Amino acid sequence: MNWLTNLVRPKFQQLVRTRDVPDNLWTKCPACGHMIFHKELDKNARLCSHCGHHMRLPVERRLAMLFDNGEFERIELPKVPLDPLKFRDEKRYTDRLKDAQSKTGEKDAIIVAHGRMGGINTVVAAFNFAFMGGSMGPAVGEGLVAAAELAVLQEAPLIVIPASGGARMQEGILSLMQMPRTTIAVDKVKEKGLPYFVLLTDPTTGGVSASFAMLGDVTLAEPGAVIGFAGARVIETTIRETLPEGFQRAEYLLDHGMVDMVVPRHEVRDTLIRLIDLLMNPRQSAIVLPLPAPGRPDGAPEVPPPPGPGVQPPPPAEAAGPEPTSGG
Amino acid sequence: MQFLEFEKPIAELEGKIEELRHLHDGNGVKVRDGDEAAGEIDLADDIARLREKVQKQLKATYAKLTPWQKTQVARHPLRPHGLDVIHGLVEDFTPLAGDRAFAEDRAIVGGLGRFNGRTVMVMAHEKGRDTDTRLTHNFGMAKPEGYRKAIRLMRLAERFGVPVITLVDTAGAYPGVEAEERGQAEAIARAIETCLDIRVPLVTAVIGEGGSGGAIALAAANRVLMFEHAIYSVISPEGCAGILWRSGEAAQQAAEALRLTAQDLLKLGVIDAVVPEPLGGAHRTPDEAIANLGLAIEENLKPLLDREAGVLRAERRDKFLAMGRVAA
Numbered sequence: 001m002n003w004l005t006n007l008v009r010p011k012f013q014q015l016v017r018t019r020d021v022p023d024n025l026w027t028k029c030p031a032c033g034h035m036i037f038h039k040e041l042d043k044n045a046r047l048c049s050h051c052g053h054h055m056r057l058p059v060e061r062r063l064a065m066l067f068d069n070g071e072f073e074r075i076e077l078p079k080v081p082l083d084p085l086k087f088r089d090e091k092r093y094t095d096r097l098k099d100a101q102s103k104t105g106e107k108d109a110i111i112v113a114h115g116r117m118g119g120i121n122t123v124v125a126a127f128n129f130a131f132m133g134g135s136m137g138p139a140v141g142e143g144l145v146a147a148a149e150l151a152v153l154q155e156a157p158l159i160v161i162p163a164s165g166g167a168r169m170q171e172g173i174l175s176l177m178q179m180p181r182t183t184i185a186v187d188k189v190k191e192k193g194l195p196y197f198v199l200l201t202d203p204t205t206g207g208v209s210a211s212f213a214m215l216g217d218v219t220l221a222e223p224g225a226v227i228g229f230a231g232a233r234v235i236e237t238t239i240r241e242t243l244p245e246g247f248q249r250a251e252y253l254l255d256h257g258m259v260d261m262v263v264p265r266h267e268v269r270d271t272l273i274r275l276i277d278l279l280m281n282p283r284q285s286a287i288v289l290p291l292p293a294p295g296r297p298d299g300a301p302e303v304p305p306p307p308g309p310g311v312q313p314p315p316p317a318e319a320a321g322p323e324p325t326s327g328g
Numbered sequence: 329m330q331f332l333e334f335e336k337p338i339a340e341l342e343g344k345i346e347e348l349r350h351l352h353d354g355n356g357v358k359v360r361d362g363d364e365a366a367g368e369i370d371l372a373d374d375i376a377r378l379r380e381k382v383q384k385q386l387k388a389t390y391a392k393l394t395p396w397q398k399t400q401v402a403r404h405p406l407r408p409h410g411l412d413v414i415h416g417l418v419e420d421f422t423p424l425a426g427d428r429a430f431a432e433d434r435a436i437v438g439g440l441g442r443f444n445g446r447t448v449m450v451m452a453h454e455k456g457r458d459t460d461t462r463l464t465h466n467f468g469m470a471k472p473e474g475y476r477k478a479i480r481l482m483r484l485a486e487r488f489g490v491p492v493i494t495l496v497d498t499a500g501a502y503p504g505v506e507a508e509e510r511g512q513a514e515a516i517a518r519a520i521e522t523c524l525d526i527r528v529p530l531v532t533a534v535i536g537e538g539g540s541g542g543a544i545a546l547a548a549a550n551r552v553l554m555f556e557h558a559i560y561s562v563i564s565p566e567g568c569a570g571i572l573w574r575s576g577e578a579a580q581q582a583a584e585a586l587r588l589t590a591q592d593l594l595k596l597g598v599i600d601a602v603v604p605e606p607l608g609g610a611h612r613t614p615d616e617a618i619a620n621l622g623l624a625i626e627e628n629l630k631p632l633l634d635r636e637a638g639v640l641r642a643e644r645r646d647k648f649l650a651m652g653r654v655a656a
Contacts (some may be wrong), residue, residue: 081650085587086594089572138652145649167540167562169572172586173598176540176562177651180548183520184645207562209503209513210541211520229512229541230503234567239504248508256509 029053031224045265055263056202056221059128062161063113066124066269070142072115077107077146085172093170100132107165109134110143114150115223118273121282121286123151126161134164137171141178141185144212144290157195157276158186162213166206172320179211186212195279198271200227200250200259218257218275220268221250233290257275329612332400334389338608351384362432365390386608393557395583395592398566401557402536406611408618410468410495411437411453413535416618417625418424418443418454420452424481427471430510433474435466435502436634438481443493444626446633448484450497451478451546454535469502472515473546477520480531489637491629495547499564501542521575523548524648527641529632533603534558535610536591550644551628552598554590555621556605560598563589598651602629 026035031053040049043066046055056063064070073248088094101107109131114123125147128136144160167175189196198216202225210229221227228248238244247250250262264270277287331339350410353373401407418441425432438451453470454461455478478494485492501512523530523546531547538560554560563571568576568586587593590602603624609616632640 019487078653082650085585087577087585089581089585141652156637168565169568169586171652172562173560173588173596174652176650179541179544180520180524180648181519181651183517183548184524184649187521187524200548205513207541210516210545212517214511214514215521227513228508229501229516232550235503235505235508241505242605243505247505254508256511258511275571 002027005139011042013085027055030055047265052223054202054224054263056129056163057265058130059111059126061096062123062201063111065160066272067113067115067117068119072113072124074111074113075146075150077110077112077139077143083170084138084174085170087172089169089170090266092194096132096170100130104128105166106131108143109136110140112143112147112150114154114156117269118192118277119287120146120276121154122276123147123154123156123157124159124161127163128161128284129203132168134162134181134208135166135168135175136164136178137168137175138178139166140168142180144182145185148188151189152192153196155194155195155319157280158189159197159199159272160216161199161201162184162204162208163201164204164206164208165207177209179207182212183215186215190217195273195276199268199272200253201225205229205231205248214258217279220261220263220271221253221259222268223250223262223264227252227253246277252275330406332404333396334397334400338382338389340376341385343646345375345378345382348378352532354534367487383607385621386612388487390608391557392555393588394580395559395589396565396580398557398589399559399579399583400607401611402555402559404609404611405457407536407613407616408610409457410454410497412614413495413533413618413621414441414450416446416615417622420519421450424484425477427476427480429469429473429476431473433466433471433477434464435468435470435498436474436478437465438478441489443629444622447489447490448487448493449481450493450495451481452535453498453542453546455497466502467499469500470498470545471504472510472541473503473513475501475515475519478519478546482522482526486526487527491531491633492526493629494530494532494549496532496534496538496543496560497536497545498539498542499537501545516541519545520548524645525641527634529629529635529640530644531629531643533621533634534560534599535621535623538610539564548644548648550632550640551600553601553603553621553624553628554593554599555603555610555617556590557589557609559583560587560590560593561586 026039027038027041028035029048029050032051034048034050046057049280083094108130110124110125111128125144127270148158186196196217198213198219200221204213204227209227226248227250232243232248246263253259254262277285377656419537421439422441423437435449437454439446441450454465455468455470456465482492502518530549532547533551534554536558540562565583566576566577568582570576593599594602601624604623606613606616
């Protein structure tokens with residue numbers, strides 16, 4: 001932050017910003033207080049090397065971790081009307097949008113991509129928490145509709161990865177209307193007999209949790225992720241209740257029957273690939289990645305794509321992937 | 329009558345009328361001999377003139393209510409609530425209870441009955457009128473079991489080809505620990521999904537407060553009507569002010585910015601019709617308001633009755649799929 005940040009309009013900020021130097025070389029783990037060097041943290045997909053705490057992962061990195069060889073193709077999302085409410089609080093909504101756009105280099109809080117997972121073509125819609133808290137307005141709704149339509153078109157499974165505080169207030173009732181809208185979108189995938197997976201990441205709350213995010217055929221959650229409808233602070237202040245230990249965390253939802261499994265970040269890709277394969281290929285497995293053990297009679301293609309840099313190809317012996325730590 | 333802050337001038341006039349009436353009815357003007365008749369006439373004239381003034385004042389005030397004033401009217405303690413409307417419009421109302429999984433949630437009342445001679449399934453948020461009933465109905469804030477009951481009743485209606493009418497009046501879904509642990513988000517998501525799926529006509533009227541997820545859970549309807557002074561919003565003005573202005577005192581500005589009035593929502597294409605309220609708001613003459621609502625529901629329900637089940641469902645889905653896509 002310097003005088004330029006405050007003075008120069010958001011669009012120009014992007015030009016004058018020095019991008020590659022991280023603000024802090026050291027990050028303190030919010031769970032255990034351990035100081036982690038930024039390179040180590042990045043290498044470990046933003047997991048605390050000390051306690052395993054899952055910190056938020058930038059969305060591009062998330063996508064790279066999921067797809068085979070880290071390769072995927074993003075799709076252009078349809079434009080939506082800009083600032084339909086002409087909303088203004090202490091700042092104009094259009095300015096907040098521009099800020100978020102220049103900060104993230106993205107148009108809104110969702111990215112839709114497709115590529116192969118275990119050789120199977122898959123569509124992923126992932127929220128970008130860095131963009132206005134991943135809040136859902138018509139643009140995000142449009143992204144989910146586009147993702148669902150693409151999945152139907154490609155006869156591909158759909159994976160949605162929310163990371164969102166909820167509906168975007170600045171688009172008012174139109175944000176609320178994205179709840180039914182996204183519900184219809186994911187229903188289209190289900191109606192086609194295609195699997196719809198949700199990977200709940202930190203945080204998934206409000207209008208996002210109370211619509212498509214809770215409607216997955218199979219629902220995974222990252223360890224420690226905050227997932228719920230009402231915010232913990234809202235509950236505390238309005239109801240004056242003391243919140244139980246671990247309230248609204250992924251493990252709490254698992255215990256209360258709200259998610260199928262809590263899966264550590266490094267096991268997410270394997271778990272999803274296995275689920276996709278189980279549901280999409282009920283007669284015979286068709287996984288081409290990871291490399292099948294020699295002589296394994298599973299009909300996998302002969303030449304699997306080589307593993308690329310930056311992804312962790314799962315060990316060959318675990319073609320079916322390790323068990324999720326918390327079970328189903 | 330309970331008066332709102334902005335109704336003070338009206339309250340003063342009403343007070344004067346009350347005083348004069350007291351004089352008129354009592355012995356106050358009859359003390360002078362032989363002047364009895366004249367005195368009475370004079371007072372009656374005064375009262376009539378004051379009444380006219382009240383009407384004028386009401387008309388002037390209610391013609392240009394600000395969004396914040398409407399918020400207060402929508403929450404007026406004497407405003408007709410869900411059960412008032414049901415009792416006013418539905419004959420042979422037969423309440424049905426329970427979600428068959430956990431509990432009966434009286435924040436949402438519902439059951440079978442006859443509306444203009446036809447069997448309907450009617451459901452409503454009920455806020456309660458005094459301390460006892462407010463506690464019984466949990467101030468109209470439903471828990472997961474409330475939404476799950478709504479789902480059950482919608483499916484029951486569908487099985488018998490019975491149209492569904494929902495009446496929305498809630499500050500929002502209940503923000504509490506037990507609601508979260510039983511899956512508030514999932515329950516709302518499923519309720520929305522069910523609204524969008526049933527193959528019978530679904531007509532919704534927002535009669536007071538349409539509070540966010542708790543409202544949309546019952547309101548993804550073929551036709552959405554709204555009382556003239558009702559509100560419908562993604563977040564309460566107070567909640568929005570607390571987050572975006574960092575002060576609950578900015579609720580007035582937030583109410584303006586959110587575009588939560590029936591008139592704004594009609595322009596945004598989120599609702600289909602505005603139901604007129606009697607002069608001075610529904611709380612002044614509830615019977616008249618309820619009668620107006622009855623006419624509007626009939627007018628909107630009738631064309632849906634002959635429509636084929638698949639078409640009804642498809643139209644509803646298409647409508648919500650387009651929300652936020654087209655500029656208002």
